[in-house]
Amino acid sequence: MSISPKQLQIKDFDYDLPDEKIAKHPLAKRDASKLLIYKNGEIKTDNFIHLSNYLPEGSLIIFNNTKVVEARLLFKKTTGTTIEIFCLEPADDYADITTAMLQHKKVLWKCLIGNAKKWKDEILVKKILHNGKEIELSVKKISRQGENFIIEFSWNDEQLSFAEILHTGGVIPLPPYMHRDADDEDKKRYQTVYAKHDGSVAAPTAGLHFTGNVFERLSAKNIQRDFVTLHVGAGTFKPVKTETIEAHEMHSEFFEVSVELIEKLINASNQNIIAVGTTSLRTLESLYWMGVKISQQSTVNGQQNITIDDITIHQWDVYELNDENISFEDALHALLEWMKANNLNKLIAKTQIIIAPPYKLKVADILITNFHQPKSTLLLLVAAVIGNDWKKVYDYALNNNFRFLSYGDxxxxxAL
Known part of the structure; x- marks a missing residue:
């Protein structure tokens, strides 16, 4: 791919989003949200419950089954000052999020700290109740990395994992644009009905609309479904503050994909592949480019000598790699063979892929997503999928009472 989006001006991906258009709370019913359909330049409106009416029969639909963790922890100093600790991702000591979540007694985590200047070097302690038993949770600052801190969490019950500590003592981290604290409703509704693997600090919001009823209608059209796991990081809300995209550092996120899914994708190469959410899409497209890297390196190094670091997708890789002779099937076959050569039944990796015009999708044909913030990398992704018509789509939505962002329509x- 020879053309790079590095010189794109972020001001060209701006629009006026009044606060009253942002959904602050979910609808009473998940599948009652509005659905905007864009195809071949035409826009239609329906309700989400009728999604299956617009999807090709026999498609393969891919969901992100990550689970949002209660990543906000509030500690009180003896002076009464509140210190907020926002768990971003594990420290580099752990291979992946799941490993870190399953740690017992203590764990190291990269965190943002609210009121950081008022927390010196003292150990902070918080008492939490787990199944009627009082647990003492302590936090200690280890080091600083730019805006982030490495924090050591320790607790006095070796039976409990860190995931259980967060579930008990933490708070769901709602997006900052909601301007409110999470309540009991959010514990259930800021989570997809199929959420499974702890690790996200934000919901894969395109999936929030799905219900058992919607799944039944998909099955009636012989639409298969499968899952990836990409743990959504706080970087998903990070606005682009630079004039051009080149100066913006894209966030990286952990993902997990099974051998069985890759085999299913290869078998679905002649079907429509539908990505539910930008996170699923980023994962699927990353798989293709990992396969491209393996194809190009295996002739030199042999597949067993290629490491996961060799095929990690960095921000600009997909615009600098030459994939002219590598098809969707060839790339995924190369990835599958590399996994088998290395006795891997699950691929655990990180991706920093940025999808922006003029990127053309390699794996997915259709995207289900919510409406995204102005000047965001998510809006850049939408522009890559439907071109400059994103402006027409967003103008239509603003003028027709669509609800925006995480709890929106x-x-x-x-895709074009």
């Missing part, structure tokens, strides 16, 4: 985009 849904879009169905057929």
């Amino acid at each position: 849904s879009c169905l985009f057929f």
Whole structure:
């Protein structure tokens, strides 16, 4: 891919989003949200419950089954000052999020700290109740990395994992644009009905609309479904503050994919592949480019000598790699063979892929997503999928009472 989006001006991906258009609370019913359908330049409106009416029969639909963790922890100093600790991702000591979540007694985590200047070097302690038993949770600052801190969490019950500590003592981290604290409703509704693997600090919001009823309708059209796991980081809310995209550092996120899913994707190469959410899409497209890297390196190094670091997808890789002779099937076959050569039944990796115009999708044909913030990398991704018509789509939504952002309405985009 020879053209890079590095020189794109972020001001060209701006629009006026009044605060009253942002959904602050979910609808009473998940599948009652509105659905905007964009196909071949035309826009239609329906309700999400009728999603299956617009999807090709026999498609393969891919969901992100990550689970949002209660990543906000509040500690009180003896002076009464509140210190907020926001768990971003594990420290580099752990291979992946799941390993870190399953740690017992203590764990190291990268965190943001609210009121950081008022927390010196003292150990902070918080008492939490787990199944009627009082647990003492302590935090200690280890080091600083730019805006982030490495924090050591320790607790006095070796039976409990860190995931259980967060579930008991933490708070769901709602997006900052909601301007409110999480309540009991959010514990259930800021989570997809199929959420499974702890690790996200934000919901894969395109999936929030799905219900058992919607799944039944998909099954009736012989639409298969499968899952990836990408743990959504706080970087998903990070606005682009630079004039050009080149100066913006894209966030990286952990993902997990099974051998069985890759085999299913290869077998679905002649079907429509539907990504539910930008996180699923980023994962699927990353798989293709990892396969490209393996194809190009295996002739030199042999597959067993290629490491996971060799095929990690960095921000600009997909615009600098030459994939002219590598098809979707060839790339995924190369990835599958590399996994088998290395006795891997699950791929655990990080991706920093940035999808922006003029990127053309390699794996997915259709995207289901919500409406995204102005000047965001998520809006850049939408522009890559449907081109400059993103402006027409967003103007239509603003003028037709669609609800925006995480708890907002849904879009169905057929890629150009």
